[in-house]
Amino acid sequence: MKKLDVFTPVGLVIGLAFIAFAIITNGGVTGFQSFIDIPAVIVVFGGLISAILVSFSLKELKRMIPVIKKSFQKEEFDLKGLVHTFVTLSERARREGLLALEAEVEDVDDPFIKKGVLLAVDGIEPDVIVDIMNAEILALEDRHRQGRSILEKAGEYAPAWGMIGTLIGLVLMLKSLNDPTTLxxxxxxxLLTTLYGTLLANLVFIPMASKLQAKTEKEIFVKQIIIEGVIGVQSGQNPKILEEKLSVFLPKSQRRDEESNEMDGQEAIMNEA
Structure with a gap:
């Protein structure tokens, strides 16, 4: 399930708010005028856009909007529910056989789980299933890396164009030392081109790229759990053993909850006895 990742816009707003606070503290509200310079904006943004156009094809640039949009989205992964799904599949497979799982996975929303279970139902060797599913993970990682590379390159180019603007400003200043009005x-x-470039890189592009990389790593982690679950179901592992095996991937807090519930259940059985 995808929701709004509030930390991305909140982080941007907080960063800009601290910069605005520093400006107001030292120069008042009118101090903002000193930090707005149209030629500096043209140098940084124009140079950045031109460098991106040179670096990437039109097809790659079309991915930029969805990639940026993804950095504002949060995808929830129910690891506890994932473990429960594979325990349920394992129980049915042991009772009715692997072929019974073909109908069971129709209610599963995750296409990666469906693919793995259907491969197991078709009698594909475990090593081959692992290779096929890992190949899909590698393809996913490559797609994400290609989309993320635009933001990473923008993070590299922005400070560079800020420095180019600084050099332009210094050259113009040195050539007009006789005219104090142009200094x-x-x-x-x-100065402002360096500020703009550094701000864009360190507040927008690099943090967004880092967040997208973290999202990719989390998605790959979940898919690795799915592979373990599929192989466990296919090999006919005891549902309890499979549950214990997959539970090691859960956060410690959720594992403690499960252990506590299990102990409570055992205690209730002992009390009834």
């Missing part, structure tokens, strides 16, 4: 605007270009 201020040229110095503004020199």
């Amino acid at each position: 201020g605007p040229n110095m503004a270009i020199a």
Whole structure:
């Protein structure tokens, strides 16, 4: 299930708020005017856009909007529910055989689970199932990396174009030392381009790319659990043993809850006896 990842917009807002607070503290509300310079904006954003266009094809650039959108989304993974799903599949497979799972997985939403279980039902060797499912994980990781690479490159190019703007401003300033009225605007270009470029890289592009990488790693982790579950079901493992095996992937808090519930159940049985 995908929800709004509030930490992405909140982080952006907090970062900008601290910068605004620093400006207001030292220069008041009118101090913002000193940090807005159209030539500096043109140098950084124009240079950044041109560098991105040179680096990537149109097909790759079309992925940028969905990639940025994904950094504002949060996908929930119910690991405890995932373990329960495989325990249920294992119990039915032991009672009725693997062929009975073909109807069981119709109610499962995750296509990766469906694919693994159907491969097991078809009698594919475990090693082959692992290879097929790992190949899909590698393909997923490669797709995510390609989409993320645009943000990573933007994070590299933004400070570089900030430095180019700084060099332009310094050259203009040095060539017009005889005219004091031009020193201020040229110095503004020199300093503000570096500020814009660094701000874009370290507040927007690099953090978003890092978040997307973390999301990819989490998704791969969940798929590795699914592979373990599929192989466990196919090999006919005892549901309790499979549950114990998959439970090691759960957070400690959830494992403690399960252990506590199991102990309570055992205690209730002893009391009844």
